[in-house]
Amino acid sequence: MEERRPILHMKDIHKHFPGVKALSGVQFRLFPGEVHALMGENGAGKSTLIKVLTGVYSIDQGYVEMEQKRIAIQSPQDAQEAGISTVYQEVNLCPNLSVAENIFIGREPRRFGRILWKEVNRAAASLLEERMNLSIDVTLPLHAYPIAIQQLVAIARALNISAKVLILDEPTSSLDRGEVRQLFDVMNKLKGEGLAILFVTHFLDQVYEISDRITILRGGEFVGEYAASALPRIELVSKMIGKELKLLEELPKQQADANEAAGELLLEAKSLGRKGSIEPFDLSIRKGEIVGFAGLLGSGRTEAARLLFGADRPDQGSLRMGEAGAVHTPRQAIDQGIAFCSEDRKGEGIIDDLTIRENIVLALQASQGWFRSISKKRQSEIAEQFIEALNINPPNPDQLIKNLSGGNQQKVLLARWLLTDPKLLILDEPTRGIDIGAKAEIQKLVMSLSEKGMSVLFISSELEEVLRVSDRIAVLRDRRKVKEMSGDDMSEQQVMKAIAGGGEG
Amino acid sequence: MKHHLFWPVTVLALLLLFNLLYDPSFFSIKLREGQLYGSLIDILNFGAPLILVSIGMTLVIATKGIDLSVGSIVAIAGAMACLTISKGADQNSIGLVATAILMSLALSLALGLWNGLLVAGVGIQPIIATLILMVAGRGIAQLITSGQIITVTSDNYEYIGAGSLFTLPFSIFIVAVMFAAASLLTRKTAIGLFIESVGNKPVASRLAGIRSRAVMIAVYLFCGLCAGIAGLILSSNVSSADGNNAGLWYELDAILAVVIGGTSLNGGRFYLAGTVIGALIIQTLTTTIYTIGVPPEITLVVKAFVVLVVCLIQSESFRKTLMRRWRTRRYPAEKELTRHA
Numbered sequence: 001m002e003e004r005r006p007i008l009h010m011k012d013i014h015k016h017f018p019g020v021k022a023l024s025g026v027q028f029r030l031f032p033g034e035v036h037a038l039m040g041e042n043g044a045g046k047s048t049l050i051k052v053l054t055g056v057y058s059i060d061q062g063y064v065e066m067e068q069k070r071i072a073i074q075s076p077q078d079a080q081e082a083g084i085s086t087v088y089q090e091v092n093l094c095p096n097l098s099v100a101e102n103i104f105i106g107r108e109p110r111r112f113g114r115i116l117w118k119e120v121n122r123a124a125a126s127l128l129e130e131r132m133n134l135s136i137d138v139t140l141p142l143h144a145y146p147i148a149i150q151q152l153v154a155i156a157r158a159l160n161i162s163a164k165v166l167i168l169d170e171p172t173s174s175l176d177r178g179e180v181r182q183l184f185d186v187m188n189k190l191k192g193e194g195l196a197i198l199f200v201t202h203f204l205d206q207v208y209e210i211s212d213r214i215t216i217l218r219g220g221e222f223v224g225e226y227a228a229s230a231l232p233r234i235e236l237v238s239k240m241i242g243k244e245l246k247l248l249e250e251l252p253k254q255q256a257d258a259n260e261a262a263g264e265l266l267l268e269a270k271s272l273g274r275k276g277s278i279e280p281f282d283l284s285i286r287k288g289e290i291v292g293f294a295g296l297l298g299s300g301r302t303e304a305a306r307l308l309f310g311a312d313r314p315d316q317g318s319l320r321m322g323e324a325g326a327v328h329t330p331r332q333a334i335d336q337g338i339a340f341c342s343e344d345r346k347g348e349g350i351i352d353d354l355t356i357r358e359n360i361v362l363a364l365q366a367s368q369g370w371f372r373s374i375s376k377k378r379q380s381e382i383a384e385q386f387i388e389a390l391n392i393n394p395p396n397p398d399q400l401i402k403n404l405s406g407g408n409q410q411k412v413l414l415a416r417w418l419l420t421d422p423k424l425l426i427l428d429e430p431t432r433g434i435d436i437g438a439k440a441e442i443q444k445l446v447m448s449l450s451e452k453g454m455s456v457l458f459i460s461s462e463l464e465e466v467l468r469v470s471d472r473i474a475v476l477r478d479r480r481k482v483k484e485m486s487g488d489d490m491s492e493q494q495v496m497k498a499i500a501g502g503g504e505g
Numbered sequence: 506m507k508h509h510l511f512w513p514v515t516v517l518a519l520l521l522l523f524n525l526l527y528d529p530s531f532f533s534i535k536l537r538e539g540q541l542y543g544s545l546i547d548i549l550n551f552g553a554p555l556i557l558v559s560i561g562m563t564l565v566i567a568t569k570g571i572d573l574s575v576g577s578i579v580a581i582a583g584a585m586a587c588l589t590i591s592k593g594a595d596q597n598s599i600g601l602v603a604t605a606i607l608m609s610l611a612l613s614l615a616l617g618l619w620n621g622l623l624v625a626g627v628g629i630q631p632i633i634a635t636l637i638l639m640v641a642g643r644g645i646a647q648l649i650t651s652g653q654i655i656t657v658t659s660d661n662y663e664y665i666g667a668g669s670l671f672t673l674p675f676s677i678f679i680v681a682v683m684f685a686a687a688s689l690l691t692r693k694t695a696i697g698l699f700i701e702s703v704g705n706k707p708v709a710s711r712l713a714g715i716r717s718r719a720v721m722i723a724v725y726l727f728c729g730l731c732a733g734i735a736g737l738i739l740s741s742n743v744s745s746a747d748g749n750n751a752g753l754w755y756e757l758d759a760i761l762a763v764v765i766g767g768t769s770l771n772g773g774r775f776y777l778a779g780t781v782i783g784a785l786i787i788q789t790l791t792t793t794i795y796t797i798g799v800p801p802e803i804t805l806v807v808k809a810f811v812v813l814v815v816c817l818i819q820s821e822s823f824r825k826t827l828m829r830r831w832r833t834r835r836y837p838a839e840k841e842l843t844r845h846a
Contacts, residue, residue, distance in 0.1 A: 311712060334714040348712050353705045353773040358698055365695045366714040373695045416713070 007032045007067055007196050008165050014061035015048055022048040026222045028215055030165060035187060035197045037211035037228070041240050041297060041461060045220040046200055050167060054086050055079040083164030087154045087171060095143035100124035102142050103157045127156055132186050148179030152186060166190070167198045172206055173298065176276065184210050202298040203478050204233060204501065218242050233500035241463065263287035266455050267424055269308060272317035278303040280317050281481035283474065285424060285457065290450045292470030293459040294495050300479035301459045302343055305426050308457070309333045309340040322423070334367055339417035343429035343459070349413045350401045357383040357397035360415045367420060386415035391441065407438030414442070425449065426457040431465060443469055463492055477501050509767045512819050513782040520789045527797055540669045544792060552788030553676035554579070554735035558755050559762035559784040560687050560777060561731030564724040566763050568704040569772030570624060570631035572725065575732040575759055577642025578616050579752025582736030584649040585609035587657050587746035596659040605662065610733045616642070617729020621722035639756065646748030656745040666742030676738050683731060688777055700724060704772025758787050765815055786815065
């Protein structure tokens with residue numbers, strides 16, 4: 001393999017954004033006739049690298065070689081002309097045009113300026129037939145077909161425009177198993193025809209099923225390039241997370257709190273699931289217990305939490321909260337004492353244009369209704385109390401929340417939910433993107449809350465953190481809850497093995 | 506940062522100043538037959554319906570919505586009231602006038618509810634949902650009036666739009682009451698907070714437990730009510746209902762008033778006092794154009810030009826660009842010096 005020359009070679013790529021080194025010294029090689037998986041956790045630089053390659057971002061330092069020739073990619077147009085095509089997770093086609101139109105839009109065969117529709121349809125049908133093994137009616141609008149077919153159509157269009165390198169960015173995240181199978185068949189066929197495919201996914205099983213080689217990035221840096229067959233799963237996970245397995249074994253085991261059996265049952269989910277988001281799972285949480293969710297990005301952690309809060313509707317299973325019964329909407333969840341801090345702090349948490357004070361009282365006020373208004377004086381008192389207790393900066397209740405740093409925004413959101421005095425607090429990535437000091441404060445707070453009898457569901461990508469705060473840990477992988485562990489079973493090594501799955505690798 | 510009312514008030518003051526220079530008698534107010542007369546009073550009086558509609562529109566826009574049907578609701582409300590009165594034996598009886606008012610306000614609320622249900626219940630985009638009633642509403646108004654202009658002779662009805670109380674036009678008091686009601690409802694209850702929250706971040710608001718549907722329906726209801734009252738004032742002022750022309754293009758003036766008042770079309774924070782000043786600016790502008798005798802065929806162009814200038818002045822980025830250009834032109838050397846500072 002090594003004698004062959006790479007069709008695409010990215011050398012020593014650097015990319016800076018104000019205040020952030022998104023990529024530093026990253027290299028990437030892609031050979032003809034291979035599927036190459038690009039792996040990394042959130043913020044590792046995968047999407048930046050792809051955007052650099054497709055001309056969305058310009059390169060600060062380093063260069064790209066295509067077939068041993070240096071090329072400058074200044075725009076997506078340049079990338080396409082160089083033979084690099086991309087198919088994104090969400091299909092970038094026009095759903096209301098026909099399949100054939102989507103494939104040939106802008107490049108229709110014409111005669112005397114008239115589009116030859118018959119020729120368009122015939123060519124589209126034969127293209128799909130030959131390259132995708134897909135025989136469908138190409139005159140129907142694209143939206144008549146499921147996402148999987150739309151994805152294949154997008155690939156066909158990409159190949160038809162220019163086809164040396166194909167980038168598939170999270171193509172499988174909205175597909176079911178059969179559809180993934182179909183996509184993989186096509187990928188294998190194209191690979192056999194000599195196409196180089198760059199594949200991005202966070203499903204480990206799929207990586208091992210389809211890829212020949214794996215490049216791992218972490219924190220914007222190049223970790224290594226490996227043959228898939230020579231890299232055990234658990235090593236892949238430890239390289240992505242950035243922890244050496246040997247070191248882990250030497251770490252002292254965390255002492256779990258002894259109160260796990262003591263508390264009464266608070267919440268019980270039975271085979272709760274939602275198609276395309278999380279497979280049915282059982283979960284029970286006791287009073288005063290901290291349950292951690294561990295798993296990689298996209299493993300279904302957030303999806304499971306959203307079902308528990310009623311933010312998404314489950315399509316099967318049941319959820320009971322104490323005596324009170326079912327939960328269908330966020331509002332019902334709040335009324336029954338559940339609070340949910342979303343991982344998407346900016347999109348689903350803070351209300352930008354409101355002040356710290358207003359953001360804090362929002363959930364309590366919502367549950368009190370329109371007319372039992374909390375007076376402005378009382379609001380300020382509450383806000384000042386939390387600003388002091390959580391050390392929120394700036395300590396001014398009338399500051400707009402959008403002007404705060406991430407960590408302080410997170411504290412305001414915590415205050416919002418603590419004010420409602422919940423029985424169960426769901427924290428999805430509460431420490432992501434905030435500085436170490438604030439991180440430690442939030443972890444301490446969570447533990448002291450549980451001592452006072454509040455149950456907490458703690459979700460985090462950082463294993464260390466989950467292990468430190470949790471009494472019990474549920475591990476999720478590929479949208480399934482795969483393991484639950486508590487007490488002495490809980491170690492980084494055990495959790496990592498469960499995350500990696502597929503035996504010992 | 507300047508107070509949010511700074512620019513609207515400045516613009517209004519400039520407009521008034523212009524009028525004062527052009528015609529010093531503009532500010533004079535005379536007391537005749539127990540009623541005050543003068544251009545300023547006229548602006549308040551004739552501006553009353555627009556202010557009302559704009560107040561309702563402010564809350565709708567704060568939820569990131571828009572209500573294009575207010576002009577049609579104005580026409581329908583006037584038509585309904587005039588029709589009821591014209592059918593009565595004694596057009597001036599208090600009972601009949603009260604019935605007419607109640608019926609037309611109930612109808613306005615129903616139309617507001619219709620808009621609210623389309624937007625919050627069915628989930629149609631506000632601009633499309635209210636476009637339905639904007640177009641169909643004109644038809645409904647003409648159905649009510651049978652395509653005619655209904656004229657009524659009822660002193661009691663006429664009082665709403667043309668009467669006077671404590672030497673001031675009665676319509677001013679209606680506006681004051683509605684403005685106070687809107688301010689109290691949004692600032693003394695939690696509704697204002699919910700409106701701003703839903704308008705700013707609908708998803709985050711839902712996760713915080715706010716029932717955003719109820720909030721949206723409430724603002725369209727209120728907007729319908731405001732438009733209905735405006736319709737009563739307009740039709741009562743001329744003692745007739747014209748399904749075709751009453752309240753024509755009110756929705757556009759109202760949206761403009763809201764924007765001039767500082768509320769963003771992107772929803773979120775809203776400023777009721779700003780809206781009132783915005784509506785006054787538009788009314789003053791209309792009055793000014795008449796007093797200085799702009800030829801009728803170009804009045805709209807003049808109005809459009811002034812509105813454009815007002816909007817540009819309000820834009821912070823435009824002001825900055827303008828200031829920078831102006832400085833570089835005058836002190837090119839100084840800019841060179843301060844660049845590295």
